[in-house]
Amino acid sequence: MTNKKIIYRPISPEIEELAREHGNEPEAALELLKEIQTHHSVLTPTSITDAARALKLPPHQLYGMATFYSMLSLEERKKVLRVCDGPVCWLKRANGQSPVNSDQLVSEWQNKIGGEFSVERTSCLGLCDRAPAVLVEDEQAGPVEANEANKVCEGWRGVQTDFSEVRKGEVRVMTSLIGKIDPDSIEDALANGVYDGLKKALQTDPGTVLSEVESSGLQGRGGAGFPVGRKWRFVASEKRTPRYIICNADESEPLIFKDRVLIDTNPHQLIEGMTIAGYACGASEAWIYIRGEYEYQARRLEKAIEQAKAKHLLGENISGTDFSFNIHVHRGAGAYICGEETALIESLEGKRGEPRLRPPYPPTYGFRGQPTTVNNVESFCAVPHILKNGAEWWKSLSTYATPGTKMYMVLGHVKNPGLFEAPFGLTLRQIIEEFGGGMADDSAFKFALCGGAAGTIVDESLLDVPIDFSSGQKGISLGAGSFLICDQSVSPVTMLRELLHFFAIESCGKCTPCRVGTWRSLETLKHLAAGKGQKGDLDELKTLAELMQDSSFCGLGQSVAIPMKSALTHFGAEFTKAENNVQR
């Protein structure tokens, strides 16, 4: 059967040229799509098919990507203004009154500034310190109140947060140079001891470096707390080469912005940490997978990499040794799931960011099927200090069982929200009272969301439990170190609705429990929060949470249950009230 509509059409020369610039590499699929979108402000089936043909990939793969990543669009857009829909921005916009729905705000702004911009909602931008935040094309802005749309159009970008003031009780290691150096100057960095750890490491052999990191007891800072040294050991002991180092800077978890601050204040620290990792693992190439919303930080990293290369601290034969190491910066395009290490690797390989089957784990079968370690920005940033001052010193920083220091973020209704660095074992009370300056406006504590969006929602009964990576079993999680403190004005039901809204949008859709479970939980919570609850809603939420936790494919689905279950445990009464439509 011949189809008259199908005629041979050569690939558009423009796309062919763009693909050639990327070496016609399948791995460049995401960059290519982004560039086509930048040139044409839209992706069409034709341009996607052409791009696929140029890269010799099936068109469905690129179409799948174009519809997967939120920064790519099949609808024509003008300049894009993304309104953050993260919990902190939502809370800030609510400002004590009834919360402003992000959809309402988007349409309101679209009417106001629609001439120039396409306004759209986006998941947490990682600008919680500047909430309520927006992203104007690729420029971060905040705080931007609901009535300040026009100011943003005129080029106003809000105020940068100053993190240089040390809070009482803080122990600054990774953040010690904040405000003391110009982050864009490698001379400043060198004068202040950055790269000393690397130089010291290069004087010993990789095995010694590995042992030092292992004996420091450094645990991964992405949230799971897996020992960094052990992960590196797995990679180093794999016989196959090349081995790869990947830095997970896809900081898409709502409430978390520590990696952004670390990159913004001292990018060389991260580069140094990664280079040490490369030396220890016997790798010579590394990627920093940074979320697409952090364009500013990505450029800063690229600049820092160039500077380090010029000083022979990166590139071929580092500091005259025979160790060579290169770091590439890869930008994501808006997908929370890409923070999951196997999804991140898939995305890096130019595919939809869907998690892979595990086992095999990345240390055996990672990027390009080779041994790969994926670590968080903060984990890498801690490494130079361990090498410079020794594992014993790192352990001595903390009197608690977990060694070293950790970045914390305290947000919401506290007097002094923000970021600080401290040892492990803090209690929520300490975080609120000592570091956060106490509850704002003398309001009373109601609940806290601990860890991140996939963290626990706790009431005052857990205020005095010391928090570390294992305290999740006691009901309060550390996650990536963020704590959203809410006073009596916030209902845990609406907070949970906001979280599920995020998860339902960010679920990749691969497995059934998460794909439908998040969506259905959100529907139920919307009803509950709107006072339209029905008998049985609570049971359904519980069953769905159990299902997602037990049966989901990856950590995203499994962890959606954490806030759901903890909220239902601590605030069962509130949920029951909502179920019975009792007005609060």
Place this chain on the structure above:
Amino acid sequence: MINLKINGKEIQAESGKTVLQVAKEHDIHIPTLCYHKDLNPTGNCRMCIVEVKGGRFLQAACVTPVWEGMEIETSSEKVMKDRKLTLELMLANHPVDCLICDVSGECELQDLAYEYQAKVPDWGAKGTRYPVDSDPNPFIRVDMNKCILCRRCELACAEIQGRDVWGVAKRGFEEVIVAGAGVPLLEARCESCGQCVAYCPTGALSNKMNYGMGRAHQVKKVTTTCSYCGVGCQFDLLVKNNKVIGVSSNPDAPVNGMALCVKGRYGYDFIHHPDRLTKPKVRRYLLEGKKKSDIRNSIVDSQKSKVELSNFGSPWDWVETEWDKALDIIADKLTDTRTNFGADTMGFLTSAKCLNEENYLMNKLARQVIGTNNIDHCARL
């Protein structure tokens, strides 16, 4: 060999195998949906989850390798509850039209729903999310409302047919299967082999030609060998009221398994076609023992014979006759040609629709009987 326990039973298994494979070898039933033995397992649907002692989460049996000392429960209360709930989540986005669905009776989702007594939750997504019969492909009927996103179609197209037409687009609850860059199948390099239809566990992809003509229990399956080419694929003809209404893959086919090409799967409509020749036909003048040159001359000679000819039909007409008569005529012509013009003025072309034995005989006829090496086969062209 490693030792493990499934449902308390001590089992020895080869290392490297999956829980599902080992369970199957020991006749332990684990339900599957996205898994198919011909395709790479993906672990998407979460129907084959089992409880592994000491594990924090339930594991998908199709992708979890066995290990020494593993203790597995395949039907604990938790497992059964989760499977049923997962099924309900699938059913919530699946139209409840088994009553009129073409694949009812051979639908794997329906079978599992029956096994687990799972019903569509009352909150199930109402209405139709996608257009029904959304693709103009003449053979493949697409109804994405019935899709449960198991992705078997994607794998069948990529791994078996190597065409990479189907893929997954969007994410989360919006996720949907698309052809190419969201275009109709035929524009996405589809060659209409129907592999995706054969592997689809539901009615999302079905056959367009026999849509509504018969269901699994109404048809008799007759295994046969494809008559199109020399590969020798086997499949089942679906016979209803003594008529072939379709073709379905026979998983036990030795040569091809489930795979078929567009001709084998969809080229069956010649069987009952009114134009199909069931008896030989020869030109009228040959039946009457005349020569071609005679007829030409007689027509040119007398225009009046036109009237006469039209009464009895044209000498060029095809007239039905018996095999013996037809073969006699052919034999005479062949002998005649060889005698008058020589054997090498003839050539023999055989067909892929014939058996190997028949092709061999044709070769014998050409070389030994007629005496020419001018023989060829359509599969070589």
